[in-house]
Amino acid sequence: MSTKNQFTYPGQPLVIALDILDTFHDLKSARTPSPKSGYPAALASCDVSGAGDAVYNALDLLIDISEKKIGIEDALMWAEDRWKRMVGPGTHNHENAYQVGLERQRMVVDEFVCRAREWGF
Numbered sequence: 786m787s788t789k790n791q792f793t794y795p796g797q798p799l800v801i802a803l804d805i806l807d808t809f810h811d812l813k814s815a816r817t818p819s820p821k822s823g824y825p826a827a828l829a830s831c832d833v834s835g836a837g838d839a840v841y842n843a844l845d846l847l848i849d850i851s852e853k854k855i856g857i858e859d860a861l862m863w864a865e866d867r868w869k870r871m872v873g874p875g876t877h878n879h880e881n882a883y884q885v886g887l888e889r890q891r892m893v894v895d896e897f898v899c900r901a902r903e904w905g906f
Contacts, residue, residue, distance in 0.1 A: 793886040795871065795879060796835025799864035801843035803893050806900040808832040812851050816844065842867050850906045857901050861894045 792800045805827045809815040819829035827833050828840045835843070846863055849855045855863055868886050872879045 791889065792834050792839075793882045793889055794836065795882075796839030796843075797864060797886045797890045798839065798842040798846050798867045799860060799890040799897055800893055801833060801835040801839055802846050802860075802864070803897045803900060804833045804835075805840075805843055805847060806897070806904060811904060812847055815847070839871070842871070847901075847906075850901060857898050857906055860897060860901070861890060864890050 805815050808830055809827065815827040816825045818824065819826050822829050824837075825840075825844060827844055828837060833840060833843075846860060846867070849863065850857055850860060865887060868890065869883070870876070872883050872886065874880060874883065
């Protein structure tokens with residue numbers, strides 16, 4: 786299942802991280818600054834959906850997994866916590882997206898784990 790454009794604005798970290806896993810060969814290439822913008826390639830890529838801060842959140846998730854700060858099995862909890870801080874109740878920031886976003890993250894967690902393992906995490 787491709788997650789392209791199946792996110793809820795501004796973009797759930799786990800869904801966007803899966804797009805990054807599907808678009809790039811490894812974390813280094815996703816983080817490499819774009820020659821045109823200087824931003825990480827994942828942020829500059831048209832193949833990775835989401836607002837800039839949401840893409841950075843997804844990169845943070847992948848970095849935390851790669852640096853063993855969290856395990857792959859903790860990715861959903863990490864992503865749900867970050868999503869809540871972004872758009873959860875009381876944030877006054879796209880709060881209507883909160884529940885739909887939780888559901889979409891939960892729909893892709895198994896695929897995320899599989900792809901993250903393919904990346905060597």
